[in-house]
Amino acid sequence: MAAAARSTDRPGALEITRKLTDICGPPFARFAGPADEVAGRTARWVAVPGGPHAAAEVLRLAAAHDLTVVPRGAGTKIDWGAAPAQVDIMLDTGRLAGVWHEPHAAPVAEIGAGTPLRAVQATLARTGRRLPVDVPSPGATLGGVLAADEAGPLRHRHGTPCAQLVGVRYLDADGELVSVGESGTVRFDAAAPSGGGDAVLGRGELPGLDVARLLCGSQGGLGVLVSATMRVHAVPASRVWVSRPVWTPLEVHDLVRAVLAAEVAPAAVELDLPVPVPLPRRRIPASHPSVAGRPDHPAVTGRPAAGSLVVLLEGGPSDVIERAERLTAVLGGEAVVNQHAPEWWGRYPFAPGDTALRIEVPAGDLHAAVYALRDAAGAPVPVRGSAGVGTAYAALPGALSPERVASILTAVRGVLLARQGRCVVVAAPAPVRRVVDLWGELPALPRLRSAKAHLDPHHRLAPGRLPGGL
Structure with missing residues (x-):
């Protein structure tokens, strides 16, 4: 709030506000508030142009006054990545819709x-x-x-x-x-x-x-x-989700390879590996009311709670049924067919305040990346994502120190480097974001630097958001 208040006192601030109001209309231009920030960096103004030409006028105004501009959509990922060096105008795209x-x-x-x-x-x-x-x-x-x-x-x-x-x-x-x-x-x-x-x-x-x-x-x-x-x-006429419990990353590796070899044309192959729960001190009969109907409960099986490998099949009803039958035979007796996705489907494993990682590696090496992450962290961490293409997300506790996060990243990236993979910090608490290398080695950086020089030579668009401080 203090930063926003100081910005209104700078010479020309009211004049800029008036011009933004002329461009966008009275309800759609204002001084920024405390919620108008990008990865912790507070904006000075918010402009919501009503169309492409109005948005162009906002950018021309910014160029004329040497102001920076950061676009914002719904703000669902506004804290992802690096904080910009400066946010003068937050350009809200909410009216560029249709x-x-x-x-x-x-x-x-x-x-x-x-x-x-x-x-x-x-x-x-x-x-x-x-x-x-x-x-x-x-x-x-x-x-x-x-x-x-x-x-x-x-x-x-x-x-x-x-x-x-x-x-x-x-x-x-x-x-x-x-x-x-x-x-x-x-x-x-x-x-x-x-x-x-x-x-x-x-x-x-x-x-x-x-x-x-x-x-x-x-x-x-x-x-x-x-x-x-x-x-x-x-829109596909039919969709089913074929799921199977899994216990180790190596098991996931073998199952994914079998799924891809089965020629069932999956629309998605997703993995959920939650943090294992502690084992109970004594086994409880499956008929006990506390675990009835939950045969995979650790109290019954005597082993930690399972993760899940789930395959989505889409297509015509009869074709989907036939492929699901073939897939359940490949996955084994524990596989089941469901008409609805599991609760975790299409959700990230991290929560606000966590350090969120994205792992990208050839699908056949995803298990090695998960093992490397577990070894570096000293304990299992939740992992979820697209096992069929080798992209997964993981969550490190927000309480970890920046130095500890940096050491984990160094170890994991060392393993991934030999496998043509990478580990990127998607989001993190401010102390972590300020200290760690969010992207790691990035071969495309020279190309990105060249593109920035051509498209935004004066660094007015979201300066510092790109790798390398671009």
Whole structure:
């Protein structure tokens, strides 16, 4: 609050507020409040432009007054990643919303960046279609999902949302509206940074989608997304979840390999490995009221509570039934078929205040990454994610010191390096975020640095949010 109050006293603050109000309308421009922050960095103003042209005017105003701009969607991941060096204007995309150009049976739809995914799915469902995007963040907007490069269980079959892009419209740092797509190109003529040469980003013509996908995961640091044209698919007629209890990462490895070899065309292959509960001192009969109907309860089995491997099958009803039967035979006698997803499906294993990690590794090496994480932490940690593609999330307790988190990351990254994997800190308490290396080794950093130099040479867009302090 104090920071926001001081900002209103700076020369020109009221004039900037008046100009933002002229652009966005009286209800949609204001001084920022204590809740208007990005990873702990408080904004000075909040602007909610009513369309692309108004958003462009906000960026032109920022350029004229050398102000920084950080886009915000629903704010579900506003604390992910590094804190920006400065937030002058928080550009809220809530009014850049809508689903356009989506006639019945069309394979694509253009979607406003500020549109909540739930609204997108509801609109498409009226014509029997869906966006195959099922990210865990409740209330997330499409722009926020793309800016954070977030994906859910359906990434196994359809790829990440960023991989489903057909085109985008975005605003560059000077407020120019740019449209790029599969047939469009963007020209870069400035020289690449020393040491990079043309191999970093290249001079001349760069395919438009290369630029579009650079915006993915950029946290608004390369451009302000206005809309995205995405591939859409028919809603599947039938869905079932085939689940099996699992006990060790090595068992998961063997089962996932068997699932992928079974040719059952899974839509998702998800893993949940919770922290084991302590074993009871004495076994309790399965008929006892406290555990009746729960044969996997540790009091009955005498071993820690199981994790779960769950496979989603989608398609026509008879085809799904046939594939489910084949899959249960592959997974063994403990496998069961359910008409609904388990409670943990599509949810992160971390809570606010935890240090949240994302592990990316070839699927066949995910078990090694989990073992490495357990060894480094000195105890099992909750792990959940897409075992079929080797992407999983883990949670370290928020009470761990920054130094302890750093040592765990060093150990895990050492194991992953030899397996072409990586471990990224998605979110963390402020003391941890200030000390640890959030990204680890990043081969794409020179390309990212070159893109920043071309697209935002004055570092007005979310400065410091990108790796390397960009």
